[in-house]
Amino acid sequence: MTLTTRKAALGGLTALAVSALTLVGCSAAPTGNGGSTDAKSSFLPCMVSDDGGFDDHSFNQLGLQGLESSAKSLGIKEKHVQSNSADDYTPNINSLLSANCNLIVTVGFNLSQATDAAAKANPDVKFAIVDDGLDNEGAKDKDGKPTGDGKVDVDNGKPILFDTVQAAFLGGYAAASYSKTGVVGTFGGLQIPPVTIFMDGFAEGVKYFNQQKGKDVKVVGWNVDTQTGVFTGGFAAGVEAKTAAQGLLDQNADVLMPVGGPIYQSAAEAIKDQNKGSVLIGVDADVFNTDKTVDDIILTSVQKGVDAGVEAVVKAAKNGDFDNTPYVGTLKNGGVKLAPFHNFESKVDPGLAGELKKIEAGIEDGSIKATSKSSPQQ
Incomplete structure (x- = not known):
């Protein structure tokens, strides 16, 4: 199509x-x-x-x-x-x-x-x-x-x-920590709230890393303040997605987070064609586990517990407990999270895991703000 x-x-x-x-x-x-x-x-x-x-x-x-x-x-x-x-x-x-x-x-x-x-x-x-x-x-x-x-x-x-901005914040921090070029990027399928909320969190996590470490890691592909960035126009893998990824790689980005279902597959093609050591951050699922064709370049994934949310709603409906109150997944209830580093566990900064744990606790207690215009109301 x-x-x-x-x-x-x-x-x-x-x-x-x-x-x-x-x-x-x-x-x-x-x-x-x-x-x-x-x-x-x-x-x-x-x-x-x-x-x-x-x-x-x-x-x-x-x-x-x-x-x-x-x-x-x-x-x-x-x-x-x-x-x-x-x-x-x-x-x-x-x-x-x-x-x-x-x-x-x-x-x-x-x-x-x-x-x-x-x-x-x-x-x-x-x-x-x-x-x-x-x-x-x-x-x-x-x-x-x-x-x-x-x-x-x-x-x-x-x-x-x-509220994936919370987990994406962790992903952005991890991306900034891992980057060797000082440039990381994100792009989306469609400019809709379930996509831009990831991109907001990613950019905010990079910003927080810079504040904490006195660094200047740059984000390409998305601007939180203007809410403008790179989008493919859909959620299909293909030329548009590969071109978008290549555009960010050409700006020296060495960590990419594509947001939009299978578009990550085209980003992986661009990374492997370039062969300069760039890596991917997956979204929704732990892509390391769901797609073994790209597991060698998956740094981590920003997970959204769609399976757990659906299961909870089905069981509630079956048991007569259905209502129209939104189910909202957060870091606190386990509805969103950052996946393990898998093959990159030994390649990330030794202190990163501890830093992410503290940041997660800060987001949960409100002392660290991870917010997006697209965050669901709770």
């Missing part, structure tokens, strides 16, 4: 959400995997991926793991369908409504409008969405960027959110 096609699909999402939901259940069921409806079970949890797919080694894969784990522990079936483009979002939700799903979890900010519309049209079905607050999704600021009022606008919809 080309970048132009992807943008066109995203632009038509609102219209699709409204028109298709007037004919809920009438669209053909898309290709997908998972359990079928079990007549013996009174509860069927279901999931729709975004167009990154369930094999993205990132948040979609983690979401599915959470769904499958919760279903297994509860002794029930689950059903999931994969989206191959933004055009699939509403039809996929409709197919799960037709399958009599009791809870439909959608994975990713890009499904916000389709999820909100479906929840409003089907008040007897429970919905949850990863990385969106369900807070007035239709609103936009003067620049056309989505905004919300901070209040969940559907009783049957539950946001699954993560």
